[in-house]
Amino acid sequence: MKKQNIEVFTIAGGMKLAIEPIEGATTATIVWTVPVGSAGDPIGDLGAGESNVLSEIILRGAGDRTSREFSDALDRLGVQRATSSSGYAITVSATCMAAQTEETLQLLCDMYLRPRIEADALEASRELALQSLGSLTDDPQHFVSIKINEIAIPAPFNQHGYGSVKGLNALTPESLHASWKRRCRPTGSIMGVAGAIDPTKIRDLMERLLEGWRGVSVEPKETASASRGSIYEKQVSSQTHMCLALPSPREADDASLPHRLMVRVLGGGGMSNRLFSEVREKRGLCYSVGMSYGCGRDRGLSTIYAGSTPERASETLACIRTELARMGQGVTEGEFTRAIIGLKSGIVMGGESTMARAAALAGDLFRRGHVRTLAEVVATVDRLTLAQVNEHAAQELDPKRIDEGALAVVGPGPL
Template structure:
């Protein structure tokens, strides 16, 4: 039986703690509202620059001293920016948590953001942008988000080249000052921990950190932008997306199970129809991306120029055909697969910390594994099929990167 404690501190930071038995490690996820969607329109890339710079000194320690300290404590950590949030993740041996909390939280609370570290950080950001040229598979999905998601949710975590070039260290400092605030943020910790002691330690560490970031306004229009890029790639990279229900909609489990029937295992429809039966491409998958105010289904296929038209046609066709409903067998398989993944995620401290933080951000509360398992169990085939029948297939957006543009099926506005 899991116990999850949730506390809202005086400064508005929500802290969720889940002690796990039988583990030696502990993981934390910190999320504060400094994501890509909160960047100024003409400074897209600031959130990425910030995630790089917070690794270069914090809490009065130089870059060198801070990095050495966390490595001496054996902390494996990552920083990143999502649509809405600055995200810090860390995993370490539980006995070191008390010592590591200070230098980890300092990365969000009091990063050095020094002049000297700005230029190397910007150079890395520019190189990451340039490196995308050599990774069309990743790039096509960034393009798809841009044409599919409402403004500014379709932004790239890597920003725009001109904006990164125009950015200054003052821009990063201002962005941090406005957005890296505890109000509305969450800190989730799961694994080997003593809740009372950790809560006391966290409360003490963050007491001087205050403020709340302004809400970000979302416009219902998407960015638009280029749809088919003609480039000298060897393969054709195809992204197909369509709008789906938001994460808070009550039909979300029906939506997830339908996507699992499309792409949840080797027996799923896309794998079978595109890959196994026709040998059309080596890589094909679809996933549901849900946020508080928006949801989407995004599918990818990579194939040869000769097979690209047929691949797009089959992929796009399956996204429509799913609305005719699932068979009992495939529904049962999708359900079992989804439940198995829930069980497996419960054995990873980092997966648990991440799920707690994400639940708090989207739902405003944490969920136990039992609750998630029961939700999946409770969905019936009739519910999924009624959900699918009630939803129109919707307009599909297609983006491609390849040696020539594809003829887009009519259902995709072609």
């Protein structure tokens, strides 16, 4: 593994900036997160869905460029980019040839600091938001993941972010301008840059480009705890889609690593986990079954998804519950060794690109408050022991904890 050296700065206005120069890379990636997420949207009719519309509309013209001019400018630099929005933030990820990094940063600053937010762009963005809201049920696998979040996560972080018809119709160019100015602030904003770049030059450039950008974004707070229990949505589909969710450690907890390993053995990392083997391979109960661990700054959630025929849905759920309970007794030494190898090779194989590193820098700063080199992450995995994993499994998957899990079902009939 190459030697790594990450520098972290706080820009005058309060933005955190982490930079990792990567020798021999041909590209650079910028991942920039601003604290404008759906959990901070106006409630219900007042403007639910605001941040989703904002994440669309900030691409449609910025500074002295129209929508078309702005995207042409990025294209002339060969920038591959995407924006996304979550409960906490809007994030842009942009990869370019390293020589184009500074020009790319200038354009991204226009987008975040000087978005145009014009009336005709709002009409088209709203129309699209209404469409994606209206078509949520067309993808039952996605729909069941929305339903499980509703009951397994505390409000307002349990919202799907697509908003409501009335909420979307309440948005105006003026309300969006005001919201953007109030919510898109440097304190709470995070940027990760990785690639063939000079950290000092990038820092100086950002100080200059962000001059005058000031203020603190108000963080949304929990307003209600998760309701848990179960939820069923009837749908004319040929399969029954189910999601089971358990509260889990947050990223900064020491328990997050043993938990990640346990999830890998139980239902992650491809085709040799216990759920795959018991539910799919031995019994042919369902085509898709798997477990994932969403590991955030303030909380974590482990989710098992399965899609089965309606006739075999109850047996599928029973089989999943059996495996959850059995995991309380721990993993074998062979499972542990293979999962450690898989975790480490996954970290190394996927982890060296500028895109992976920039995302890791921004993610670590947000969820842990500090950055880690790839070598440090691997070293943490090397220190993990079988005893730690099994102690965690016994505690996390005792029958009482499993009963606290939430269940969402979408399909032609309830379970």
